[in-house]
Amino acid sequence: MLLRLDDVRRHFGGVHAVDGVSLEVEQGSIQGLIGPNGAGKTTLVNVITGYTRFQSGRAWLESDELSGLPAHRVAGLGIARTFQNIRLFKDLTALENVLIGMHVRRRDDTLAQLGTLPVFRGNEQELIKDAHALLETVGLPSSVGPRHAATLPYGDQRRLEIARALALRPRLLILDEPAAGMNPSEKQGMRELIERLNADGLTILLIDHDMRLVMGVCRRVAVLNFGKKIADGTPKEVSTDPTVIKAYLGTGGEREVRSAPGATGVDEEREVEQAAGSSRAAREPEKAILDVEDLTVSYGAIVAVRGVSFRVAAGEIVALIGANGAGKSTILNTLSGLIRPESGRATFDGLDLANAKASAIVKRGLVQVPEGREILARQTVMENLELATWARRDGATTRRRIEDVLKRFPILGERRDLSAGSLSGGEQQMLAIARGLLARPRLLLLDEPSLGLAPQMVDEVFRAIEEIHKDGTTILLVEQNALRALAIADRAYVIETGRILLSGSGDELLHNPAVRRAYLGG
Amino acid sequence: MDQQILNAIFIGSIYALFAVGYTLVFGILDILNLAHSAVFMLGAALTYSLVVTHGQPFWIGAVLGVAASALIGLVIEHVCLRPLRRRQAPPIAALISTIGLALVIVAAVEQGKSGSLFSWLWVDGANSVAFPPGTVPNPTWHIGDLTLEASKVLIIPISIALMLILGYVMRFTQVGRGLRAVAENPRAARLMGLDVDRMISLTLVISSALGGLAGILFGLALGDISPYIGRDNVEVRGLAVIVLGGMGSIPGAVIGGYLLGLIEILALVTFGSNARGGVAFAALFLMLVLRPQGLFGTRLRERI
Numbered sequence: 001m002l003l004r005l006d007d008v009r010r011h012f013g014g015v016h017a018v019d020g021v022s023l024e025v026e027q028g029s030i031q032g033l034i035g036p037n038g039a040g041k042t043t044l045v046n047v048i049t050g051y052t053r054f055q056s057g058r059a060w061l062e063s064d065e066l067s068g069l070p071a072h073r074v075a076g077l078g079i080a081r082t083f084q085n086i087r088l089f090k091d092l093t094a095l096e097n098v099l100i101g102m103h104v105r106r107r108d109d110t111l112a113q114l115g116t117l118p119v120f121r122g123n124e125q126e127l128i129k130d131a132h133a134l135l136e137t138v139g140l141p142s143s144v145g146p147r148h149a150a151t152l153p154y155g156d157q158r159r160l161e162i163a164r165a166l167a168l169r170p171r172l173l174i175l176d177e178p179a180a181g182m183n184p185s186e187k188q189g190m191r192e193l194i195e196r197l198n199a200d201g202l203t204i205l206l207i208d209h210d211m212r213l214v215m216g217v218c219r220r221v222a223v224l225n226f227g228k229k230i231a232d233g234t235p236k237e238v239s240t241d242p243t244v245i246k247a248y249l250g251t252g253g254e255r256e257v258r259s260a261p262g263a264t265g266v267d268e269e270r271e272v273e274q275a276a277g278s279s280r281a282a283r284e285p286e287k288a289i290l291d292v293e294d295l296t297v298s299y300g301a302i303v304a305v306r307g308v309s310f311r312v313a314a315g316e317i318v319a320l321i322g323a324n325g326a327g328k329s330t331i332l333n334t335l336s337g338l339i340r341p342e343s344g345r346a347t348f349d350g351l352d353l354a355n356a357k358a359s360a361i362v363k364r365g366l367v368q369v370p371e372g373r374e375i376l377a378r379q380t381v382m383e384n385l386e387l388a389t390w391a392r393r394d395g396a397t398t399r400r401r402i403e404d405v406l407k408r409f410p411i412l413g414e415r416r417d418l419s420a421g422s423l424s425g426g427e428q429q430m431l432a433i434a435r436g437l438l439a440r441p442r443l444l445l446l447d448e449p450s451l452g453l454a455p456q457m458v459d460e461v462f463r464a465i466e467e468i469h470k471d472g473t474t475i476l477l478v479e480q481n482a483l484r485a486l487a488i489a490d491r492a493y494v495i496e497t498g499r500i501l502l503s504g505s506g507d508e509l510l511h512n513p514a515v516r517r518a519y520l521g522g
Numbered sequence: 523m524d525q526q527i528l529n530a531i532f533i534g535s536i537y538a539l540f541a542v543g544y545t546l547v548f549g550i551l552d553i554l555n556l557a558h559s560a561v562f563m564l565g566a567a568l569t570y571s572l573v574v575t576h577g578q579p580f581w582i583g584a585v586l587g588v589a590a591s592a593l594i595g596l597v598i599e600h601v602c603l604r605p606l607r608r609r610q611a612p613p614i615a616a617l618i619s620t621i622g623l624a625l626v627i628v629a630a631v632e633q634g635k636s637g638s639l640f641s642w643l644w645v646d647g648a649n650s651v652a653f654p655p656g657t658v659p660n661p662t663w664h665i666g667d668l669t670l671e672a673s674k675v676l677i678i679p680i681s682i683a684l685m686l687i688l689g690y691v692m693r694f695t696q697v698g699r700g701l702r703a704v705a706e707n708p709r710a711a712r713l714m715g716l717d718v719d720r721m722i723s724l725t726l727v728i729s730s731a732l733g734g735l736a737g738i739l740f741g742l743a744l745g746d747i748s749p750y751i752g753r754d755n756v757e758v759r760g761l762a763v764i765v766l767g768g769m770g771s772i773p774g775a776v777i778g779g780y781l782l783g784l785i786e787i788l789a790l791v792t793f794g795s796n797a798r799g800g801v802a803f804a805a806l807f808l809m810l811v812l813r814p815q816g817l818f819g820t821r822l823r824e825r826i
Binding site: 337338357358359362363367368370374375376377378379383386387388390391392393435439 | 696699702707710712713718
């Protein structure tokens with residue numbers, strides 16, 4: 001075993017980010033580490049690499065104990081990593097970034113590094129030669145060397161990060177979402193790179209949300225959920241493990257999900273095509289309150305949403321489902337006027353969402369309850385609610401509307417004078433939804449309302465959503481808990497890497513194997 | 523000594539009034555508005571000109587001076603801050619653009635001589651002037667050793683009343699909640715339908731009106747009005763005050779203002795007048811070492 005973890009724990013306040021994880025990574029293998037958003041993957045990597053302290057448990061790299069070592073010592077022992085968010089030295093050239101990675105290997109002392117004494121020049125030349133070789137290894141042409149890291153295209157920055165990590169001559173390379181934000185062909189290139197590095201003898205721990213990538217290159221995959229390891233095995237074992245499917249797709253609430261989608265063994269390809277072909281034109285409503293056409297949204301070089309079209313009619317619950325990073329939240333934020341689309345149209349009740357101010361959009365009745373809740377932690381529950389009436393103030397009835405909402409969420413009434421930051425996660429979610437309702441939505445966008453909540457709380461949140469819908473509010477729901485969302489949705493769209501993969505009624509998709517594949521690859 | 527303490531309270535009132543506006547902008551935008559001291563000076567200079575050059579009664583001069591300061595607040599937002607925010611420039615860029623505007627304002631006043639382009643604004647160039655005696659009725663009382671001049675004493679209730687009103691607005695009104703929401707989480711504020719740009723404009727208007735008023739009161743009470751009163755008296759002291767009180771905290775700025783006034787006077791009494799200038803920096807330094815978040819500040823810590 002190259003890397004061995006024994007009962008590693010890390011808590012933040014009451015949150016068990018990593019809760020007793022044991023894991024072994026075999027020499028020369030590619031080990032996958034997956035799990036839903038917030039499962040504790042990055043925290044685990046931070047603990048291993050010394051960025052975050054161990055609370056308890058131990059870890060070894062072969063015979064070297066890692067627990068308690070600071071980050072630079074762990075790096076010195078031979079564990080290199082890349083970061084979820086690229087952390088290159090942006091103002092240095094690509095070559096310089098790699099040279100810095102070689103720092104721990106340099107024999108000469110600091111004084112010598114300051115001046116370029118002739119004695120050390122030979123060494124310097126050699127390092128530069130090595131750095132060029134590393135750029136070539138990760139597939140960057142040598143012309144990239146003198147360019148500033150910040151000026152490189154996104155995919156090349158990812159590669160450069162790997163080159164810098166390789167400069168440590170690591171025994172173990174940890175890749176934290178190396179393919180995040182990449183388009184399919186860049187992803188393919190990343191896959192080939194990972195396989196090539198491994199073929200040259202490097203052991204790799206790979207974390208990614210792209211199941212196709214993880215399941216494709218890893219020999220073994222471990223799955224985390226709520227800080228605990230829930231499965232560990234071959235990709236095939238893991239992707240058919242009911243616990244894993246439940247962690248990713250959620251549960252259908254009262255409806256017991258015995259057979260996971262896709263477990264029935266029908267011809268999957270054909271079914272996908274059928275679903276995609278039949279539902280598009282036929283089921284989309286003629287009269288829509290929200291009409292999105294060919295929407296494309298980018299963050300700089302990363303295209304997050306690629307030509308998405310969908311509609312929502314008054315009175316519907318429509319779900320957008322798909323794995324993390326598929327572009328769902330980006331779509332909602334574009335509709336709310338927080339991000340401007342690159343092209344395409346989105347109209348809500350005649351209002352051009354691509355150009356309207358965020359405040360005007362809320363006034364018109366399109367209200368978002370954002371992912372992560374974003375309650376105002378420093379204000380009291382009551383202040384949060386009072387502020388929520390900002391867009392639709394109407395004097396005397398405001399008070400009454402707040403009281404009505406408190407009746408729906410009695411727990412908020414009990415906590416009205418507490419600061420919102422002191423509420424539990426579930427209570428904060430209730431507050432966020434209550435706040436959304438006070439803006440008098442005609443269309444309520446809910447972004448991951450069940451994220452990070454205990455199962456019981458999830459039930460309560462979904463019950464609230466159904467009640468709100470019954471009272472006549474149209475709902476557009478974004479959820480990772482796909483089965484749960486499909487169980488209450490009239491219609492749903494499955495999104496993968498910024499595109500609509502298929503759509504149909506909630507019931508149809510609930511039994512469609514392609515849904516599982518969108519989440520777990522295969 | 524009693525007289526000195528009284529002086530401490532009244533200079534502290536001016537520091538507090540100035541710093542409240544300073545800290546309000548920082549609390550909401552995380553940006554130090556270094557044009558604030560220029561607004562302080564402009565409020566005083568404009569009121570002086572309206573009274574002395576244009577022959578207006580003091581109260582009209584003061585009202586117009588505050589109004590003009592508020593307008594400068596809008597200029598700061600639209601010229602120095604908003605265009606940079608649109609481009610997602612780092613806070614340091616906004617800091618520098620406000621320094622730039624401060625320099626422009628000070629230079630414009632400096633150029634004001636009779637017959638020049640800016641003579642309507644200021645005619646005394648780089649000189650220091652004072653309101654002529656009798657600009658405002660200024661009865662003076664003697665109680666024991668204390669000399670109480672109405673113009674100085676009145677500063678205290680005016681400042682305290684304004685700060686209480688601001689505190690009330692921030693704490694208990696919908697606008698105040700909105701401003702606090704923008705300070706805490708602009709994204710969430712936008713999703714709740716707040717027009718964040720307008721809230722920021724409002725912040726700059728309030729802040730600059732207070733800054734201008736502080737300048738007018740300073741000019742009236744100390745009889746020292748020149749293009750440099752902002753730079754020399756409140757620019758760095760204001761910074762010391764908001765660091766003492768906790769960056770972004772309004773009660774902190776009030777307490778910090780009075781605290782600095784007191785520390786300065788004590789230093790003056792103990793070490794003589796040369797010590798007065800340095801003591802603000804000493805206080806600032808000690809605070810940063812012992813309690814970097816200030817008296818009322820929340821922990822300064824960047825997330826990884």
